[in-house]
Amino acid sequence: METTDLLKRVRQIEIKTRGLSNDIFAGEYHSAFKGRGMTFSEVREYQYGDDIRNIDWNVTARFNHPFVKIFEEERELTVMLLVDVSGSRDFGTMSQTKKNMITEIAATIAFSAIQNKDKIGVIFFSDKIEKFIPPQKGKKHTLYIIRELINFEPENSNTDISMVLEYFTSAIKRRCIAFLISDFIDGDFDRAISLANRKHDVVALQVYDPRETELPNIGLMKVKDAETGERLWVDTSDRRLRMAYHNWWGENQINLQQVLAKSHVDYVSISTDQDYVKALMRLFKQRS
Template sequence: MIPREVLQKIRRIQIRTSHLADNMLAGQYHSAFKGRGVEFEEVRPYRIGDDIRAIDWNVTARTGEPFVKLFREERQLTATLLVDLSASQGLGTHWQSKRELVAELGASLAFSAISNNDKVALTLFTDNIEKAIPPRSGSRHVLRVIRELLYCQPMGQGTNISRVLEHLNHTAKRRSIVFLISDFQDSGYEQALKVARRKHDIIPIVVSDRREFELPNVGLLELVDSETGQVVMIDTSSHHQRQLYTQQAQQLADQRDQLFKRLRMDPIHVQTGEDFVDPLRKFFHQRECRR
């Protein structure tokens, strides 16, 4: 039985994200992603400026006038959400945790997909595959996606991106738009990412919290790695210690972004306490321009 407060949260997210998708994101989502192919629709008389490669020579020869073929894009795609539920997703030093941000983000993407008649699949992972929901369409299906994003209680603590990408390769029969949503606190997944991107259109979405990059001056602070349990003491009154913490965090982030750059991937960066709509719209617009 799902607790009442969780049901209320699901309902709030449904109302907010369906509104965002209908009014701000769905059109740009449609423009950003291509269908699987094209289907012949009809022929019409040639007009100045038409691509001569589209001329239907059989109809042209039969009528004595040039005609061109028109094609309709086959729109239905599958949007697959690969969502990190590792223990580090519980961090949140604003009014929301990373997991709550991910739930709203995932719901917005799911509503945008079904608004364009696409299917949505969901895989939740930690250092193992926690749950996999096959692709379906419809608002009832999106409600299930939201519920799992909020309510699924993972067994694992760590992060294994290679494993979820291998699972994707084994289970997804057709090319998908894959939103890989994680804080990417993992390593050694470059090869798995290379293999997966050959078949799928993979978009990394990096979720972070400000305190992962900067610490307040509050004296001695005990930091616990939620995934490994490792404990570290830091004297935050020391400017050098705070600066070293920031440098190390930024170095790891730069290494991750360099990997995406080498693989020609465009990551989306979102942060707790901030609006995720603008980064999504900017990404969709850039994809549309490249098309």
């Protein structure tokens, strides 16, 4: 992408996603993702309804009437985006590709993070770690992430979710929030996501295209596997073939839901023809 086109696209995404973060997600994000704990702030005089367990007995004895300790959330968090950049992200038959929706979702989360003074970092992955952007604060850093989301070209096209989860678990030492954004067609990552979620707080965001859920009845069609490059002719007029594909998709979704539920990972599935804002809001409210 030419530099001028890239900057224009970055600006468009910044305006849209920063606005969403400011107007919609600020409170929900803050409520959904807690800090590391509570730290002592100050003491004040006891008021009706205060928890008597917070009474500071030393100060109370000194002034001969009750005072309570006030605590505030130790807010600063680290947020990591684990972004699938394999070949299948370029697929899209509706208003946009999976890549475009993933970019907007990631940018919205990034702006929500910096608005709450959290650090934000990214791991781009295929079947290898394509790029690691260490977590930092600030608008400049977030705009750099958005540029990479738009313009980054991976070396490989296949997917390995277990690999990126193992790398993430090893590379990020302190507990953080991790958004794993993928179409999750790679289904063999049960153990890796369970281990990752024990150390960190992992949230799974599935982005898929409606056409991936079933084959259209349009006769003989040449298809290409975006990850392997394999091409073959498919007779979509064959009802049994269409049914087999539909069943494969359904079984894949059930397996994904079972794996994430077993690992206690929060999850939302978003189609490219749906409003991702509503989906994220629903997820954030469930966590609050």
